[in-house]
Amino acid sequence: xxxxxxxxxxxxxxxxxxxxxxxxxxxxxxxxxxxxxxxxxxxxxxxxxxxxxxxxxxxxxxxxxxxxxxxxxxxxxxxxxxxxxxxxxxxxxxxxxxxxxxxxxxxxxxxxxxxxxxxxxxxxxxxxxxxxxxxxxxxxxxxxxxxxxxxxxxxxxxxxxxxxxxxxxxxxxxxxxxxxxxxxxxxxxxxxxxxxxxxxxxxxxxxxxxxxxxxxxxxxxxxxxxxxxxxxxxxxxxxxxxxxxxxxxxxxxxxx
Numbered sequence: 354x355x356x357x358x359x360x361x362x363x364x365x366x367x368x369x370x371x372x373x374x375x376x377x378x379x380x381x382x383x384x385x386x387x388x389x390x391x392x393x394x395x396x397x398x399x400x401x402x403x404x405x406x407x408x409x410x411x412x413x414x415x416x417x418x419x420x421x422x423x424x425x426x427x428x429x430x431x432x433x434x435x436x437x438x439x440x441x442x443x444x445x446x447x448x449x450x451x452x453x454x455x456x457x458x459x460x461x462x463x464x465x466x467x468x469x470x471x472x473x474x475x476x477x478x479x480x481x482x483x484x485x486x487x488x489x490x491x492x493x494x495x496x497x498x499x500x501x502x503x504x505x506x507x508x509x510x511x512x513x514x515x516x517x518x519x520x521x522x523x524x525x526x527x528x529x530x531x532x533x534x535x536x537x538x539x540x541x542x543x544x545x546x547x548x549x550x551x552x553x554x555x556x557x558x559x560x561x562x563x564x565x566x567x568x569x570x571x572x573x574x575x576x577x578x579x580x581x582x583x584x585x586x587x588x589x590x591x592x593x594x595x596x597x598x599x600x601x602x603x604x605x606x607x608x609x
Contacts, residue, residue, distance in 0.1 A: 382411040387470070389420060393487045394474050398428040401487070415457035416467060422450035423494055427487050430531055440532035447494075447531075447583055454498045464499045468492065472557075490529035490585035493559035497582060504555035509597035510589070525554055525598060526587040533580035535608060536572035543608050544569060548577045550602045556595040558588035566601065577604055 389404030405421035412418075426446035433439030471492045495501070510522070549567035552560060560582055568574040581602070589598035 382408060382413075382417075383466070385411060386417055386420065386467075389417070389424075390467075390470055390474070390488075393424060393427075393491065394478075396487060398424055398431060398487055402428060414463045415453070415459045416463050419450060419454055419457070419459060419498075420467075420491070422446065422453055423491060424487070426450065427490060427529065430529060431487075437532070437535060441534050443531040444534050444580065444583075450494070451498065461499065464495060464501075468495055468499075468501060471495070486528040486587075489558055489587060490583075492557060493529075493585040494583065496557075496559055504557060504559075504561065504597065507556055507597050509553055509555075509561075509599050510591060511599035521592045523590040523593075525558065525589045525600075527584065528558075528587055529583075529585040531580065531583070533573075533576045533604070535606070536576055539569070539571035539573045539606070540608050542571050544571060544573065545607045546605075548574060548604045548606070550578065550581060550604070551599065552581065552602045553597065553599045554586055554588060555597045556588055558586040558595075560584060561597065569606065573606060 385404065385408035389401045389408060392398075392404055393401035402421055402424040405417045405424060408417035409421065423446075426443050429439070429446055430443045433442065471488050475488055475492065496503070546569055547567060548565075548569050551564040551566050553562045555561040563578050563581055565574055565578065569577075588595040590596065
């Protein structure tokens with residue numbers, strides 16, 4: 354028995370509506386993406402990048418390509434010497450991922466599924482395990498790009514100024530902290546000074562807000578704030594529970 358074209362299109366339309374209602378996107382191919390995320394969780398950045406590159410051909414959502422671009426930045430950061438050329442390379446790769454994201458418009462449901470996968474894996478990681486460090490920046494970066502505000506309204510701890518004894522508080526640990534690129538005007542001025550930022554990290558170790566306390570000229574303040582938004586930390590913990598934490602961050606520039 355033959356179906357008419359209108360019946361076929363109606364069936365397809367109903368299937369797409371059902372997928373949208375369930376929060377799923379039929380263009381996403383999760384099996385190869387899962388494989389890349391699993392490699393990233395195991396600390397295998399190069400293997401993850403290769404898996405995401407392979408997944409691109411079957412993924413119509415654009416997520417695999419975004420994950421590949423971000424993973425390239427993490428691999429470069431982990432392998433580099435930490436000098437200015439290295440920082441420039443990492444930030445250029447982050448810029449490429451940012452530009453791709455805003456050009457492609459990846460479906461919110463796809464990003465939500467990716468964030469749920471990452472959060473679950475991070476919760477399952479043993480305490481003190483450093484292997485998922487690639488996942489922490491990925492969580493922060495997908496949240497930054499998608500404007501995910503999951504931690505809005507949570508309490509934030511801060512130093513009281515009355516004692517240096519932090520008690521049961523375990524401070525944050527940076528896991529992705531590329532140096533800001535130096536504007537040419539600042540390099541020519543040979544600036545030797547500090548930028549001071551009041552930084553609030555949320556309970557997922559992602560920058561929630563940044564406030565400039567001590568600025569510098571020649572574009573250094575703006576570049577520093579733009580870069581810090583892409584940093585990621587293992588979150589502070591109070592009595593072994595991840596918490597929001599406010600602190601002052603000083604970044605010194607000695608330019609010759």
